[in-house]
Amino acid sequence: QQPVQSPQAVILREGEDAVINCSSSKALYSVHWYRQKHGEAPVFLMILLKGGEQKGHDKISASFNEKKQQSSLYLTASQLSYSGTYFCGTVGDDYKLSFGAGTTVTVRA
Amino acid sequence: GAGVSQSPRYKVTKRGQDVALRCDPISGHVSLYWYRQALGQGPEFLTYFNYEAQQDKSGLPNDRFSAERPEGSISTLTIQRTEQRDSAMYRCASSLGSGQRGERQYFGPGTRLTVT
Numbered sequence: 679q680q681p682v683q684s685p686q687a688v689i690l691r692e693g694e695d696a697v698i699n700c701s702s703s704k705a706l707y708s709v710h711w712y713r714q715k716h717g718e719a720p721v722f723l724m725i726l727l728k729g730g731e732q733k734g735h736d737k738i739s740a741s742f743n744e745k746k747q748q749s750s751l752y753l754t755a756s757q758l759s760y761s762g763t764y765f766c767g768t769v770g771d772d773y774k775l776s777f778g779a780g781t782t783v784t785v786r787a
Numbered sequence: 788g789a790g791v792s793q794s795p796r797y798k799v800t801k802r803g804q805d806v807a808l809r810c811d812p813i814s815g816h817v818s819l820y821w822y823r824q825a826l827g828q829g830p831e832f833l834t835y836f837n838y839e840a841q842q843d844k845s846g847l848p849n850d851r852f853s854a855e856r857p858e859g860s861i862s863t864l865t866i867q868r869t870e871q872r873d874s875a876m877y878r879c880a881s882s883l884g885s886g887q888r889g890e891r892q893y894f895g896p897g898t899r900l901t902v903t
Contacts, residue, residue, distance in 0.1 A: 719878065773842075
């Protein structure tokens with residue numbers, strides 16, 4: 679079952695912060711975050727495994743609340759290069775990666 | 788050290804024709820996945836291979852779609868008697884291990900299929 683992402687879109691100025699949320703109706707084993715730029719393949723950002731961990735990747739970090747079946751991606755001090763569509767992918771009892779509809783992030787100078 | 792490659796990158800075909808889409812995973816990757824991505828949506832799972840064994844094909848829309856990976860490396864997704872609704876970006880991904888639930892997948896550039 680497809681996870682739900684919010685917001686659908688966000689516009690930022692360089693240096694601003696944003697949070698993207700991802701929630702699922704099923705118990706999760708892992709959450710995967712990808713960023714996709716127009717016309718390109720999705721690029722891996724990070725995986726969070728159950729256990730409530732938090733991960734960081736430069737100024738992009740994420741948390742995973744297993745009990746709430748939710749994950750959040752944090753964009754801190756955004757840069758122009760952060761623009762793109764962010765997808766969360768969730769994995770439950772099976773190995774299948776189910777992707778959300780995406781959040782389009784636009785960072786302006 | 789190349790990434791996942793797919794061919795052709797673009798395919799235009801007439802309704803009713805068969806098409807074959809090829810995926811060449813990263814060398815040594817055990818698992819291979821096929822996805823379909825509609826414009827403005829996330830990738831949608833189609834099928835998955837562990838070596839040459841097709842482990843799950845539950846995401847294939849109907850029996851016009853089939854996939855194989857005969858030698859555990861290159862895979863082909865075949866769509867028979869194409870219909871306009873089959874038009875989409877078809878992406879392949881691979882992962883190093885046997886498809887464990889916490890494993891990173893590497894995506895290819897995709898094949899843009901247009902059925903006229």
